Amino acid sequence: MLHGIKGQLTLKPQQKQLVAQSIGNARFVWNQFLAMWNARYQNNALLPTLTEYDLNNLLPTLKKEYAFLKETDSTSLQQVSNELAQSFKNFFQNRSHFKHPTFKSKQHARQSYTSKNVNNSIRLDGNYLRLPKLGWVQFRSGQPITGKIKRATITRTAAGTYECSLLVDDESQVVTHKTHQTVGIDMGVSDLMVLSTGDKIKTIRFHEQLAPKRLYWEQRAARRARKAKENGVALSAAKNYQRAKEQRARIFQKEKNQRQDRLHKLTTRLVREYDIIVLEDLQTANLMKNHQLARSIAAQSWREIRRMLAYKCAKYGKELIVVNPYKTSQICSSCGFDDGKHALDVREWECPSCHVHHDRDINAAKNILSIGLGQALVKSA
Ligand SMILES: [Zn+2]
Structure with a gap:
């Protein structure tokens, strides 16, 4: 099973x-290939349209002409062929959903390239990752x-930090002992x-915890943008403004990391503790009236x-069932x-028939569980 880390x-x-x-270099090759394709x-x-194979065959010629291309890992340029061919394929197959590929700009906040793992060129050792050319x-x-x-995508974020996402093919199932416990989960806004x-x-609410800091840098960025304008300096050249923008992006990044970290811990705990986990289908989940x-x-x-939960259940040999939360x-x-x-x-109610007192959400979670277990029985029957 493939998943990203x-x-x-x-x-x-x-x-x-x-x-x-x-x-x-990845951007350069993309733009070269795209210009050629358009011409x-x-x-x-x-x-006939070009294929990934055609584009890869053009790479040696490009490298001869532009020597700087040799400084990067060649699989990252092959990856560009792959992505461009795929973008065109998507576009030709479904024009309403996919846009015609466009030229890449240096100004875009997120900048990245992807290297393929060839002969163990990408590998882990403890807290260290080996990457082509970087070591x-x-x-x-x-x-x-x-x-x-399988692949590593290296990204320079808007905050000026560096991220790597690894595409990992994990066939191994971690052996965890069965707990014979099942759980239904009702998702909400104030209770997650x-x-x-x-x-x-x-x-x-990580975004609220970090709000004062974010506001601080937002105001600074705005003030510095104003100053730059008064002085007739282009924003891209205004170092102070750029720094404030980077700080602001850092806070967004931190907020994202904190949330992601917590979700990882929560889902790992669930998968360890329960053999069957039942969730409501988000498409049909009724959203509470709440702050946008x-x-x-x-x-x-x-x-x-x-x-x-989907990939962790697969990994740990547990079962995830998604149900329609009808009348739960x-x-x-x-x-x-x-x-x-x-x-x-109405957060609590009493059943007029059996007089059990219910917490609305716990009752819903119990119903979600029983719908899920019912489906599991039907499947195994
Ligand atoms: Zn009842």
Whole structure:
């Protein structure tokens, strides 16, 4: 099974330069190939489209003409052929969904290149990652990595930090003992998750914790942009402004890392503790009326939780079941009585039939679990 693992790289100045060169070269090759592709089409629209193979065959000629291309790992340039051919393929197959490939700009906030693992050219040793041309680099990901590394994408973020995401093919299933426990999960905004066991996992509002710092740098960036304008300095040349912008981006990055870290810990815990995990389908999950930002962040976290649970369940030999949460907040999980729709502000209710007192979310989580277990039975029957 393929999955991505992201981590932070700590680079020496010389390595940073090499990364900048590699990013620049990948962009250069992309733009060269794209210009050629466009020109070819304009000259004769009937010519067959180029393939990844055709593009790769052009690389040696390009390298002869532009010697600086030899300074980067050649697989990262082959990867450009692959990506450009794929972008065109997507575009030709589905024009309403995919845009025509465009030229890449140096100004784009996120800059990256991708190297393929050939003959163990990319490998891990403890906290160090070996990358083509760069050599050994300190790498922190916060999670154990097993399996075969297929590719590494090195990114310089808007915050000026360096990230690497590894595409890993992990066939190995980690042997964890079965716990014979099952759990249903109701996802929400103020409580991120409510479990059928009665556990409630609060949402941590990382964006609020970091808000004062973010505001500080936002105001500084705005003031410095104004100053630069008054002095007739272009923003791209205004060093002070650029620094403030980078600081602001660093805070966003930190917020993202904190959230990601927490979701990793939560999902790993769930997969260790339960053999079957049942989630509601997010497409149909009824969203509570809530602050817009909090809600969109929650929705992002739910998608991330589902993605993490899917690959961790596969990895640990556990089962993830996704169900349609139909009527889960109105049916009594004790006796099955349908109490009709409850208004959103009804957090607790008593079943008129069996008189059990319910917490709305715990009851929903219990219903999600029983729908899931029902589906599991149907599947195994
Ligand atoms: Zn009841």
